[in-house]
Amino acid sequence: MKLMFRKVSLKETRKIRKGKIMASSKIPYEVLNEIFPKRLNRHQESEKVYSHLKQMILSKKLKEGKRLTYNGIAQQFNVSIGIAHRIISQLKKEGFIISKDKIGLFVVWQK
16 A cells, blocks of 8 residues: 655644544545554444443443442443543433432433
């Protein structure tokens, strides 16, 4: 595979350094994956954990009222606390988890 390089603007460089590689980039995904494998795999990893946790809630492996913690999710799925926070935030938006101030995060049923 012959690689073609082009000048990258400062704005694009900052996006790449922060891991915000846009799909609209002119660089093919395969090339980006070779250059930044960990950054691209983090997104895929968080998607897998999100879908697995959601499936656990829907299949009732996580019972209603079960208390969740960011650290617990991070350790159980071997991801960073930041990824665990993102996953829980998404599940809260969808109504699978509720947050009670100064008490914690809890699983709720979808009715």
